[in-house]
Amino acid sequence: MSLDTVGPGALIHVTERDDVARSRRAAHELAIADGVDGRRMSELALVVTVVATNLVLHGGGLLSLRRLGTLGGPGLEVLAYLDAGSRPWLHPGRRPGESFGAGLSALRRLSDEYAVAEQGSLLWARLGRSARRTRLGHAAGTDPAAVPRQAPYVTGVVAPTPSGTDVVTQWRAVHRPGRVTLVACHAGGPPAEEVARRLMALASRSGRATSLAGYREILGAAPRAGASFIELDLQRRTVTAGSNGSLAVRITADGQPTRLTPSDVPAPEVRVRWAHTVETLIHPESLRGRLAGGAEPAGQGGQPHHPALRAAALLRGREGEAEPSGLVVVARVDEDALASTAAQG
The missing domain is CATH 3.30.565.10 (Histidine kinase-like ATPase, C-terminal domain)
Structure with a gap:
């Protein structure tokens, strides 16, 4: 790959x-x-x-x-x-x-x-692509709401944009050997489509181009734009993240949360290490209160919540807000599950 x-x-x-x-x-x-x-x-x-x-x-x-x-x-x-x-x-x-x-x-x-x-x-x-099936929760004897065996798992949900608005919401994830890059943006105004296109293109580049510093020139052309990036280094087990505008990032490494919003940290980027599991979450800053209160989807049998269910539950909870558009992107790496899968393979 x-x-x-x-x-x-x-x-x-x-x-x-x-x-x-x-x-x-x-x-x-x-x-x-x-x-x-x-x-x-x-x-x-x-x-x-x-x-x-x-x-x-x-x-x-x-x-x-x-x-x-x-x-x-x-x-x-x-x-x-x-x-x-x-x-x-x-x-x-x-x-x-x-x-x-x-x-x-x-x-x-x-x-x-x-x-x-x-x-x-x-x-x-x-x-899967073929009719051959090995269903999680049945063949393996575990609950189907458990964290998926594939690692990393990246998913996202984008809320429909209300008609008559000029808002563009987009996300992209790029998987390279040993590394995953996530980029998300929520932009408005006449240059929104061009801003989103240029921001998404950064995800395919390597090095510092995917840092928040690399966004500044692009975001300067769209005052209503927000962007977040996440770099998951799967070999060193580190997460580097940055956020700007209306989007925020939450990193949970081995159960310990780190929240990153433009309003509460002096530095534009944070770096977090993990030993076994890490989950990163890109979300509208307006969700910060719900996340702090522990709001999350109710899984089955007390098992860990699936990333896709978390994304859908959080975005669904925004319906009825003054500005319900936005996105939630979740990435999860479970090194223990990955090691187990490798051993079975």
């Missing part, structure tokens, strides 16, 4: 039957681009149909379909969450792990891994 780049995929607001067909078409296009085989495409279409149909039946919600690449894959990520105020997928008499209503059996059977949270209001699944 030399360089692998991932980012947002298709984001569909599913509220009616026509949106189910749109979701299938988006999944088909993504599967072709990722080299999914023919049988697996049919299975993916069924899973997406089940998820999108349940979104319609329970009041509507968002469906995110994206390529995982080497940052959690191989395969495709299916992430869905209900709109605030919608009826959750919890059926009387079902356990929380069985809350995803009609079609759960197909989802369980066809997904390589899956998990639900918050009484079924959030759902995540991973489908």
Whole structure:
């Protein structure tokens, strides 16, 4: 592997039957681009149909379909969450792990891994490129809401931009041997698209170009722009992070949190070391209070929360705010899980 780049995929607001067909078409296009085989495409279409149909039946919600690449894959990520105020997928008499209503059996059977949270209001699944499956939580005898075995795992959710606005929100992750670079931006105003394009291009470069210092010239052209970057050095087990504008960063290394916002640190960058596990979180600064209060999605069986479920739960919690647009990007490295996977392989 030399360089692998991932980012947002298709984001569909599913509220009616026509949106189910749109979701299938988006999944088909993504599967072709990722080299999914023919049988697996049919299975993916069924899973997406089940998820999108349940979104319609329970009041509507968002469906995110994206390529995982080497940052959690191989395969495709299916992430869905209900709109605030919608009826959750919890059926009387079902356990929380069985809350995803009609079609759960197909989802369980066809997904390589899956998990639900918050009484079924959030759902995540991973489908590999071929029909060969080793489902987390079944073959391994562990809970499906556990941290995924692949490490590192990077995921993100971007909220839909309200119509009539000139805001551009984007993120990108680049995986090189021994290193992962994440870049995110939230820009407004006439130059927003150009600012986002230039910021995302920095993620593919090496060295100091991906530091906050490398952003200053670009951000100077867009006063309403915010940006965050994270460099994960997988060999030295260090995280270097910077943040500017409306975006903030939280790093949790071996259970110890470090928060980075432009308003509370004099230096533009921080560096943190970890021994076993690290999670980085890029989020709107307005979420700082919720994170400080411990708000996070309720996992199953007391297991660690899946990164995709965390991202969806935090962004879903912003609905109803004066400015609900934004993004949440989560990256997690579990060296113990990685070592276990290598030993089994």
